[in-house]
Amino acid sequence: MEFIFILTKYNDKSFKPQVSKALEKRTELVSRTEHPQMWKCVDKMNLKAKASEEVLKKRHSRYKLYGILLLILGFFLLIPSLMEPREMLIPLLVSTFTIGIGILNFRYARKSKKVKLTSFDKAAIKLFSEYEKIPMVTVTFTNDKVQLVGNVTIGYSEIEKIFITEDLFILIWNKRIAVLQKKDLSSYNVEEFISFITYKSHNLFEIVNISE
Incomplete structure (x- = not known):
């Protein structure tokens, strides 16, 4: 054969x-x-790391959702505030701040796509x-x-x-x-x-x- x-x-x-x-x-x-004993410790650590990775994934999703909601709220306040900026100064400031926080949440939620060799x-x-x-x-x-x-x-x-x-x-x-x-x-x-x-x-x- x-x-x-x-x-x-x-x-x-x-x-x-x-x-x-x-x-x-x-x-x-x-x-x-x-090194069997060393790998017993490594395997235990990997189990914990896997759990942490799942938590981190959920956290990224949560921050992404926060970012969307804050951006929607921010633009909802921003548009009318721009029409009458003097009378609606506080809503204008709040909307700007809200949009900024929303963008930060989006940036935090993003994962790095760069793969290291x-x-x-x-x-x-x-x-x-x-x-x-x-x-x-x-x-x-x-x-x-x-x-x-x-x-x-x-x-x-x-x-x-x-x-x-x-x-x-x-x-x-x-x-x-x-x-x-x-x-x-x-x-x-x-x-x-x-x-x-x-x-x-x-x-x-x-x-x-x-x-x-």
Whole structure:
């Protein structure tokens, strides 16, 4: 039985985020093995942080609503005040103040859309630039070995982990990485390949599904 991947052009929109996620997950798994007690504390903190994030989300929504109401009220007072500013000086001041507070609430409710690149993102971007240069060759999984790009052959005992993402299979072996697109599998189907590598992984390497 042979599973053959005929490599085609890699999709950067799926490659970069999914490889980044796999690299981050691998680092976490290695760290969890080496520092289990530390991760118990981290997991507890993450639970609290998640709760805080939900509270913060509700707070943002609440401030946005306040902003809308204050702006409506402010403009409701502002329009007639502008018609007779001398006689309606106090409503004019109140409306200006109310609009200002409404704008501040809106600004507070806004979330930053700027995404900062992590070290894993940068590594994935660098790896993608290298994969763009890879010729359209084949990668073959047989019963006893894996034939990778550049006539590199490895045994299943050399594999550390295989990550399964939404669109990719990511092999970690001898501190190196190989990325294969599911759509490039030309023989058999994805489910059969997953069953095959799961069988081969027994007591040798770990299968990590991060597709969700």
